[in-house]
Amino acid sequence: MYIILAWRNIWRNPRRTIVILMAVIIGVWSMIFLGALMRGMETQMVKNSISTLTGSIQIHNQNYRNDPVVENSMDNIDKLDKALSKTQDPGTLWAKRVRVNAIASNARHATGVTLVGIEPEKEVKISFIGNTMISGRFLLPGDKNKIIVGKAFLKKFNTKIGNKLILMSQDTQKEIASKAFRIVGIFSAESEAVEKQFVFVPISQAAKMLKMGDSISEISIILPRLDITGKKETQAAKKLITAIGDDTFVVETWQQLLPMIKAYLEMSEFFLYIWYFVVFVAMGFGIVNTTLMAIFERMREFGLMKALGMRPFQIIKGVVTETFFLLVLGILTGIILGFLSVVAIAKNGIDLSALAAGTQMWGIPRILYPEIWARDVVVAGLVVLLLGILVSLYPAFKAAGVTPTTAMRKN
Amino acid sequence: MSIELKMAWRNIWRNPRRTLLTIAAIAFAGMILVFMLSFQLGCYETMINTCVKISTGHLQIQAQGYLKDKKMRLVIKDPDRIAQFLDTVKGIDHYTFRANGFCLVSSDKRTYGVVVTGIDPMKEARVSSIKSLVRKGSYLKADDEYTALIGELLSNNLKVNINDEITILGQGRDGSIAAAVLTIKGIFNSGIDEFDRNVIMMGLKGFQEIFSMGTSVHEAVITADSLGDVSRVKQNIQNNFSAIKGDEALAGLDWMEIMPGLLQGIQMDLVSGIIMYIILVIVVAFSIFNTFLMAILERTREFGVMMAIGTSPSRITKLVMFESICMTIVGIILGIIIGSLVTIYFQKYGIFIAGTEDILKQYGIPDRLYPKLSLISATAGPLVVFLITFVSSFFPALKIRKLKPVEAMANV
Numbered sequence: 026m027y028i029i030l031a032w033r034n035i036w037r038n039p040r041r042t043i044v045i046l047m048a049v050i051i052g053v054w055s056m057i058f059l060g061a062l063m064r065g066m067e068t069q070m071v072k073n074s075i076s077t078l079t080g081s082i083q084i085h086n087q088n089y090r091n092d093p094v095v096e097n098s099m100d101n102i103d104k105l106d107k108a109l110s111k112t113q114d115p116g117t118l119w120a121k122r123v124r125v126n127a128i129a130s131n132a133r134h135a136t137g138v139t140l141v142g143i144e145p146e147k148e149v150k151i152s153f154i155g156n157t158m159i160s161g162r163f164l165l166p167g168d169k170n171k172i173i174v175g176k177a178f179l180k181k182f183n184t185k186i187g188n189k190l191i192l193m194s195q196d197t198q199k200e201i202a203s204k205a206f207r208i209v210g211i212f213s214a215e216s217e218a219v220e221k222q223f224v225f226v227p228i229s230q231a232a233k234m235l236k237m238g239d240s241i242s243e244i245s246i247i248l249p250r251l252d253i254t255g256k257k258e259t260q261a262a263k264k265l266i267t268a269i270g271d272d273t274f275v276v277e278t279w280q281q282l283l284p285m286i287k288a289y290l291e292m293s294e295f296f297l298y299i300w301y302f303v304v305f306v307a308m309g310f311g312i313v314n315t316t317l318m319a320i321f322e323r324m325r326e327f328g329l330m331k332a333l334g335m336r337p338f339q340i341i342k343g344v345v346t347e348t349f350f351l352l353v354l355g356i357l358t359g360i361i362l363g364f365l366s367v368v369a370i371a372k373n374g375i376d377l378s379a380l381a382a383g384t385q386m387w388g389i390p391r392i393l394y395p396e397i398w399a400r401d402v403v404v405a406g407l408v409v410l411l412l413g414i415l416v417s418l419y420p421a422f423k424a425a426g427v428t429p430t431t432a433m434r435k436n
Numbered sequence: 437m438s439i440e441l442k443m444a445w446r447n448i449w450r451n452p453r454r455t456l457l458t459i460a461a462i463a464f465a466g467m468i469l470v471f472m473l474s475f476q477l478g479c480y481e482t483m484i485n486t487c488v489k490i491s492t493g494h495l496q497i498q499a500q501g502y503l504k505d506k507k508m509r510l511v512i513k514d515p516d517r518i519a520q521f522l523d524t525v526k527g528i529d530h531y532t533f534r535a536n537g538f539c540l541v542s543s544d545k546r547t548y549g550v551v552v553t554g555i556d557p558m559k560e561a562r563v564s565s566i567k568s569l570v571r572k573g574s575y576l577k578a579d580d581e582y583t584a585l586i587g588e589l590l591s592n593n594l595k596v597n598i599n600d601e602i603t604i605l606g607q608g609r610d611g612s613i614a615a616a617v618l619t620i621k622g623i624f625n626s627g628i629d630e631f632d633r634n635v636i637m638m639g640l641k642g643f644q645e646i647f648s649m650g651t652s653v654h655e656a657v658i659t660a661d662s663l664g665d666v667s668r669v670k671q672n673i674q675n676n677f678s679a680i681k682g683d684e685a686l687a688g689l690d691w692m693e694i695m696p697g698l699l700q701g702i703q704m705d706l707v708s709g710i711i712m713y714i715i716l717v718i719v720v721a722f723s724i725f726n727t728f729l730m731a732i733l734e735r736t737r738e739f740g741v742m743m744a745i746g747t748s749p750s751r752i753t754k755l756v757m758f759e760s761i762c763m764t765i766v767g768i769i770l771g772i773i774i775g776s777l778v779t780i781y782f783q784k785y786g787i788f789i790a791g792t793e794d795i796l797k798q799y800g801i802p803d804r805l806y807p808k809l810s811l812i813s814a815t816a817g818p819l820v821v822f823l824i825t826f827v828s829s830f831f832p833a834l835k836i837r838k839l840k841p842v843e844a845m846a847n848v
Contacts, residue, residue, distance in 0.1 A: 318726075
């Protein structure tokens with residue numbers, strides 16, 4: 026009975042109901058839409074940083090992260106390989122790398138870079154380098170003195186494919202090792218900083234130049250699916266640590282490797298929920314006011330109902346049911362509109378490349394693909410519904426507190 | 437006070453509860469906007485100031501093309517002439533000269549590639565914050581030549597400490613090999629990792645000797661009296677530029693040109709903020725639109741009577757508009773006052789958000805965020821709220837024109 030009564034009551038004044046519905050719809054829509062933009066940005070940031078040589082999990086020598094030099098590299102790779110094959114799900118990929126700071130120079134320029142020795146056939150599957158070649162060719166395992174560099178690096182050095190590049194770094198004997206490479210390919214990346222920082226050579230060549238023998242700097246592992254909460258990665262890392270059982274190796278997930286990203290994710294979630302609250306307060310005033318007016322108009326009616334024997338609690342229940350309908354209707358429409366608008370732009374994404382320098386400064390992707398998270402939808406819906414019902418209690422108590430005789434005397 | 441205004445003011449207090457709620461909604465929107473905008477602008481200013489203080493200065497004079505390629509040979513040949521000129525320009529706070537070169541730096545244990553910057557210790561201290569960033573050891577003295585300041589991260593990487601020696605190896609301006617041994621005098625920490633990992637500073641004179649620069653430099657770094665003066669100073673410099681340039685191809689650049697990323701980043705953040713505020717204002721507008729609408733619809737009978745005794749519809753419309761405007765203005769003034777008070781409180785004590793320190797540091801913001809109240813941040817948001825509520829009060833008021841006295845009076 027409450028349900029039918031409430032539903033009919035809210036449509037007694039359709040204009041008023043529609044206006045307040047609009048406020049709820051726009052509010053909920055903005056929550057869903059902004060949430061989707063933010064989540065899309067986050068996912069992409071995590072994906073980008075993982076594919077920029079981080080991977081889901083990495084294994085290093087225990088000293089490497091503090092002091093990334095060739096002395097702190099890992100031997101006994103077979104053992105790691107075995108531990109990996111034993112513990113990881115099928116579909117998990119990994120590759121070995123040599124990674125060391127170096128100086129790149131040609132006749133005119135010199136700059137600091139990160140020299141990365143890779144296993145070309147494996148690396149393409151686990152990091153960005155596989156599908157971002159824009160000209161020339163990728164490395165082959167047998168390449169002797171070939172190197173690939175970033176687009177921005179090439180421009181800075183004013184050089185081109187086929188030209189030589191000298192790399193210098195400290196080898197395991199603490200001598201300066203240098204070797205000439207020929208540029209065979211160019212890659213592009215999300216940010217110019219990455220294009221300028223990394224140069225890639227086959228792992229065998231890097232090891233030879235640095236006199237490293239069979240040792241390597243890191244193993245980067247990609248799980249079949251990214252888990253943005255990092256739980257799967259943590260589990261996989263735990264299994265791996267037990268399987269290796271050797272403290273000289275450190276196994277870390279992307280959350281440990283990229284503490285900034287993790288902190289950023291937490292911070293933006295915090296701001297999103299604050300925003301939800303602010304929007305709610307803005308519409309909350311409207312909800313209270315509209316419900317109040319609806320109630321004062323109907324004081325006579327409430328007086329009559331009470332005179333007929335309705336308990337105050339029942340009147341409260343009636344009023345709250347009305348608000349409940351109003352809110353549910355508004356929330357559902359808002360969510361549907363949110364979904365529709367996200368679907369509409371998710372296809373092509375929002376292109377921010379006109380502000381490329383700005384996106385790089387904040388470290389956000391150039392093209393934004395919004396992404397709706399069930400959690401945000403639920404939180405947005407619940408915030409509006411629960412707080413909405415809470416604020417409608419005030420008018421409801423007003424209605425319940427009415428004295429039949431005075432109320433019915435009123436015109 | 438006109439009679440309409442007086443009536444409007446009395447009318448809105450006929451239903452104080454409704455009026456207060458409406459005013460509260462408007463005040464809330466106004467308050468949030470004042471605070472958020474102050475917050476954003478405050479953060480931007482801190483970011484700009486930190487970046488300007490740590491590295492670029494407000495303005496720079498460089499050889500044409502140096503900004504893009506950072507080529508050693510693109511120099512300002514005669515800094516003395518530039519100095520004489522800068523002394524005459526109004527609005528300049530301080531200036532200094534710098535020279536930069538890319539080098540290989542080695543300790544006994546490690547080798548890294550870094551940027552070595554030659555600075556004039558005395559002048560530099562007035563332009564940049566480097567002197568106050570020295571955490572260990574001491575800042576350079578005026579005549580220090582072969583001593584260096586290095587970033588904390590770099591000192592960790594190189595495994596060196598105060599008074600240790602480091603070797604730098606690079607290429608001089610004429611293409612010759614530039615090599616020297618420097619003693620570390622101080623270790624600085626700016627909080628910006630990239631800077632702390634990549635920069636070594638040494639005396640300009642020593643730098644010029646090592647890199648065969650003669651008396652030439654790469655950058656004249658200028659700070660204006662305040663951020664707002666930058667465009668005027670830039671204009672002043674450019675107006676007289678031809679006189680001092682001589683045969684040199686020089687360029688006068690402001691911080692926005694030197695760090696386009698910072699400017700675009702700020703613009704992007706501002707735009708996304710504005711979109712959010714507009715959504716908020718629209719939600720508020722719908723919330724109060726209802727109040728305005730109801731305030732009119734429930735008084736149909738009253739308006740009918742007024743018309744019957746000879747009040748013209750336009751006068752009633754005016755009355756109703758005055759009512760909305762009264763409420764809006766009271767709400768907005770309250771919003772501005774409360775918003776400003778909240779802002780001023782946080783301006784003094786700062787806002788601390790746990791877990792964000794490391795991120796903010798990279799953008800040059802200290803661990804506390806400080807909003808900054810300004811005329812723009814205090815009025816821009818409320819003004820938009822005013823306009824939108826004005827528009828939303830307009831539609832209900834139009835209804836009055838359609839009223840017919842007899843029918844209206846029949847309305848209960």
